[in-house]
Amino acid sequence: MRAIRRFTVRPLLPPTLAALGELAANLRWSWHPETQDVFAAVDPELWESSGHDPVQLLGEVPAQRWEQLAADEGFVRRLGEVRADLEAYLTQPRWYQRVSGGREDVAWPRQIAYFSPEFGITAVLPQYSGGLGILAGDHLKAASDLGVPIIGVGLLYRHGYFKQSLSREGWQQETYPVLDPDGLPISLLHEADGSRATISLSLPGGPDLVARIWVASVGRVPMLMLDTDVEGNPEHYVDITDRLYGGNSEHRLRQEILLGVGGVRAIRAYCRITGAPEPEVFHTNEGHAGFLGIERIRELTVGESGPRLDLDTAIEVGRASTVFTTHTPVPAGIDRFPETLVEQYFGDAGPTPGVPVERVRALGAEDFEGGDATVFNMAVMGFRLAQRANGVSLLHGRVSRGMFSGLWPAFDEAEVPITSITNGVHAPTWVAREVIALATAHGADAESDDTEGFWAAVDKVPAGELWSTKRALRSRLVEDARQRLCRSWEERGAARAELGWIDSALDPDVLTIGFARRVPSYKRLTLMLRDPERLRSLLLHPERPVQLVIAGKSHPADDGGKKLIQELVRFADAEDVRHRIVFLPNYDIAMAQPLYPGCDVWLNNPLRPYEACGTSGMKAALNGGLNLSILDGWWDEWFDGENGWAIPSADGLDDADRRDDLEAAALYDLIEHEVAPRFYDLDHDGVPVRWVEMLRHTFKSLGPKVLATRMVSDYVRQLYAPAAGNARALNSDYAGARALAQWKARVRASWTGVRVEHVEAHDLGDAPLVGAPMTVRSYVALGDLSPSDVEVQLVSGRVDSEDVLVDPAITVLQPTESYDGGRHRYDAEVGLARSGPFGYTVRVVPAHPLLVAPAELGVVTVA
Numbered sequence: 001m002r003a004i005r006r007f008t009v010r011p012l013l014p015p016t017l018a019a020l021g022e023l024a025a026n027l028r029w030s031w032h033p034e035t036q037d038v039f040a041a042v043d044p045e046l047w048e049s050s051g052h053d054p055v056q057l058l059g060e061v062p063a064q065r066w067e068q069l070a071a072d073e074g075f076v077r078r079l080g081e082v083r084a085d086l087e088a089y090l091t092q093p094r095w096y097q098r099v100s101g102g103r104e105d106v107a108w109p110r111q112i113a114y115f116s117p118e119f120g121i122t123a124v125l126p127q128y129s130g131g132l133g134i135l136a137g138d139h140l141k142a143a144s145d146l147g148v149p150i151i152g153v154g155l156l157y158r159h160g161y162f163k164q165s166l167s168r169e170g171w172q173q174e175t176y177p178v179l180d181p182d183g184l185p186i187s188l189l190h191e192a193d194g195s196r197a198t199i200s201l202s203l204p205g206g207p208d209l210v211a212r213i214w215v216a217s218v219g220r221v222p223m224l225m226l227d228t229d230v231e232g233n234p235e236h237y238v239d240i241t242d243r244l245y246g247g248n249s250e251h252r253l254r255q256e257i258l259l260g261v262g263g264v265r266a267i268r269a270y271c272r273i274t275g276a277p278e279p280e281v282f283h284t285n286e287g288h289a290g291f292l293g294i295e296r297i298r299e300l301t302v303g304e305s306g307p308r309l310d311l312d313t314a315i316e317v318g319r320a321s322t323v324f325t326t327h328t329p330v331p332a333g334i335d336r337f338p339e340t341l342v343e344q345y346f347g348d349a350g351p352t353p354g355v356p357v358e359r360v361r362a363l364g365a366e367d368f369e370g371g372d373a374t375v376f377n378m379a380v381m382g383f384r385l386a387q388r389a390n391g392v393s394l395l396h397g398r399v400s401r402g403m404f405s406g407l408w409p410a411f412d413e414a415e416v417p418i419t420s421i422t423n424g425v426h427a428p429t430w431v432a433r434e435v436i437a438l439a440t441a442h443g444a445d446a447e448s449d450d451t452e453g454f455w456a457a458v459d460k461v462p463a464g465e466l467w468s469t470k471r472a473l474r475s476r477l478v479e480d481a482r483q484r485l486c487r488s489w490e491e492r493g494a495a496r497a498e499l500g501w502i503d504s505a506l507d508p509d510v511l512t513i514g515f516a517r518r519v520p521s522y523k524r525l526t527l528m529l530r531d532p533e534r535l536r537s538l539l540l541h542p543e544r545p546v547q548l549v550i551a552g553k554s555h556p557a558d559d560g561g562k563k564l565i566q567e568l569v570r571f572a573d574a575e576d577v578r579h580r581i582v583f584l585p586n587y588d589i590a591m592a593q594p595l596y597p598g599c600d601v602w603l604n605n606p607l608r609p610y611e612a613c614g615t616s617g618m619k620a621a622l623n624g625g626l627n628l629s630i631l632d633g634w635w636d637e638w639f640d641g642e643n644g645w646a647i648p649s650a651d652g653l654d655d656a657d658r659r660d661d662l663e664a665a666a667l668y669d670l671i672e673h674e675v676a677p678r679f680y681d682l683d684h685d686g687v688p689v690r691w692v693e694m695l696r697h698t699f700k701s702l703g704p705k706v707l708a709t710r711m712v713s714d715y716v717r718q719l720y721a722p723a724a725g726n727a728r729a730l731n732s733d734y735a736g737a738r739a740l741a742q743w744k745a746r747v748r749a750s751w752t753g754v755r756v757e758h759v760e761a762h763d764l765g766d767a768p769l770v771g772a773p774m775t776v777r778s779y780v781a782l783g784d785l786s787p788s789d790v791e792v793q794l795v796s797g798r799v800d801s802e803d804v805l806v807d808p809a810i811t812v813l814q815p816t817e818s819y820d821g822g823r824h825r826y827d828a829e830v831g832l833a834r835s836g837p838f839g840y841t842v843r844v845v846p847a848h849p850l851l852v853a854p855a856e857l858g859v860v861t862v863a
């Protein structure tokens with residue numbers, strides 16, 4: 001019999017144990033082992049069977065157990081300590097408060113809003129599909145640890161992403177269990193009068209869409225999640241928050257309108273109800289939340305909380321306070337909609353009345369060379385609505401500047417205003433407790449801001465101790481993998497009696513290589529199968545065997561990815577190798593946490609440069625895993641020759657098959673000749689001394705860099721604080737914003753009158769020597785503009801054989817004389833800094849104190 005309705009009854013805890021409810025309600029438990037210990041002590045078996053889910057645990061503990069615990073002084077004392085620790089964590093000043101010191105001149109924002117379509121915080125809140133969501137979760141957690149005032153905004157998907165299992169034939173199966181919000185660590189936002197807080201927005205041809213707002217507490221950070229499962233919504237509205245990345249274009253567009261437009265409204269409601277400061281900066285993690293910019297323009301043009309602004313002024317205000325992070329260099333990964341669909345949704349009856357549909361359309365138009373006129377591009381809108389934008393590693397920043405250079409056609413790629421901040425990972429979530437304990441036992445302070453000091457402590461850990469810890473972590477992975485394998489085979493229809501071999505699958509003393517990630521084609525799950533015999537011989541090597549632990553979900557609509565999984569599973573099913581290579585279904589946070597620490601080597605072999613950053617290798621490194629990777633994403637930046645291995649990439653090659661052959665061969669060679677020999681080169685105590693040296697170096701060189709706290713503090717200093725500064729300059733009475741919008745319009749309209757009429761260089765003989773001074777004089781016509789509207793620049797440096805300037809330096813010329821008719825003389829002196837072919841030119845770019853980059857207006861005049 002099926003129930004017609006379900007709900008979860010929350011337990012009534014005895015008063016002495018009420019703190020358990022508080023601990024369960026704040027997700028800080030998910031990265032705080034001492035709090036997890038308390039939950040485990042409530043009922044060790046239930047803690048395991050619940051999958052470490054405090055809400056479920058507390059709901060299932062029998063009443064007599066509560067009586068026992070309430071009478072257990074030791075337990076009550078520990079509970080009190082952990083609760084006090086949480087209280088201190090939530091209220092005491094942290095890095096942000098210490099560094100900004102409450103000083104107004106530092107201009108650090110009072111609040112930041114962080115939008116993302118997915119958040120991976122813990123396995124018990126499965127609202128993520130992969131790296132983008134994990135990153136968003138780590139961003140919020142690190143912001144909490146640093147005391148950065150941030151509010152997360154996302155959707156609550158009723159089915160999350162999906163659960164992966166395998167058919168007998170190794171084909172991916174998807175299931176979508178219903179998540180009961182009442183059983184999740186979240187609570188509904190209520191108005192002061194006790195009613196449910198909701199937001200609504202109009203969609204064409206239907207009633208208003210209503211959504212309720214769930215709040216998850218991520219340490220100090222509230223995370224708002226919108227949910228359309230509300231009585232009164234028609235069925236097709238209820239379905240908007242059904243699952244992550246499912247459905248057709250229209251479904252996705254509705255989700256993104258809810259996230260962007262509804263998300264801003266949810267923040268307004270949250271701040272109104274709780275008194276939290278309104279955000280000064282809006283950060284959109286990937287383009288999916290881009291409609292937040294349209295909603296903010298609407299707010300400003302209707303004068304929701306101030307004077308009514310004209311559209312152009314509103315755009316300036318919105319842009320100044322918006323940060324856009326792009327996450328993919330894979331063209332197919334860019335979020336695009338049919339233009340007609342956007343037109344239909346943003347017409348008069350749409351969610352943002354007052355913002356003309358032509359303007360919305362223009363913001364996402366691919367009106368540049370190579371663009372598709374029938375498409376609305378969310379990334380393009382992201383760049384146009386954010387004054388500050390970044391990629392997620394140095395290499396990805398560079399690739400993005402090339403990829404989107406069409407938006408700034410007058411400028412060289414190097415000047416495309418997209419910077420980069422390399423991703424990081426949240427150490428308390430991802431580093432095995434045993435690793436932290438090793439360092440702290442030898443003097444490291446896990447609470448200190450000095451992360452280099454923390455990781456330097458690994459030098460004091462004796463090699464034998466490090467190695468035995470690593471073995472323990474490997475054993476734990478082996479245990480976990482066997483259990484997963486067993487469950488998987490049962491689901492695939494095997495009888496228990498057939499599964500005896502699993503008891504000895506994988507070996508805690510064999511070199512363990514991990515490979516786990518989503519399965520889009522560019523990540524090349526099956527590169528290792530390029531030469532199956534070669535792989536087999538590595539796995540079965542008599543003295544130096546390796547074992548592979550592999551996992552990954554394919555998007556449900558991607559049959560290509562599912563084929564790759566099947567190919568791999570079939571290889572791993574073979575009797576001769578199945579004890580050395582395993583595919584574990586349903587990669588998620590719960591699997592990932594023991595996986596990284598258990599691996600000796602973390603393998604990554606994407607097609608360069610399609611891995612924007614990659615973060616799993618960072619998690620491995622923090623757990624004493626050595627990276628074996630193509631030089632892509634973060635590894636291109638931080639591989640130093642000693643902290644792992646670089647698989648040579650044949651990225652100049654057009655022949656994809658040949659490229660795979662070459663890169664796979666290089667991978668096999670590295671494993672056979674470098675990795676395995678070093679791992680098995682043991683001293684008389686059984687410790688691989690040179691391997692352990694590499695581990696120490698990995699901890700010390702990468703430990704401080706790959707942290708999410710480093711990433712978030714970079715965002716604060718390089719993007720959030722400057723954005724808040726500009727936003728304040730524009731917001732105070734909007735006069736600054738009006739002036740900026742009018743200035744831009746005037747400069748654009750008058751730019752045709754700007755010309756470089758004549759350039760002369762003095763003091764140069766026929767063959768000038770290095771260090772010689774060069775005086776440049778330039779006559780420039782500015783038409784209706786004045787010298788304060790522009791900057792005249794000398795662009796000089798090395799030239800290639802086509803006379804193209806390579807990495808040129810920019811020197812500002814000073815106005816020295818003005819003549820009738822809007823003509824001006826500009827001078828500068830430079831030293832010839834290098835020998836060899838040298839060239840220069842003079843150009844005029846718009847200049848205004850509130851511009852971030854000269855390319856922002858897209859206009860330039862070159863001599």
Ligand SMILES: *Cc1c(COP(=O)(O)O)cnc(C)c1O
Binds near residue numbers: 129130587588617
């Ligand atoms: C870290 C992580 C990812 C992202 O890994 P990449 O290397 O960036 O692809 C995906 N899924 C889970 C569960 C993770 O923990």
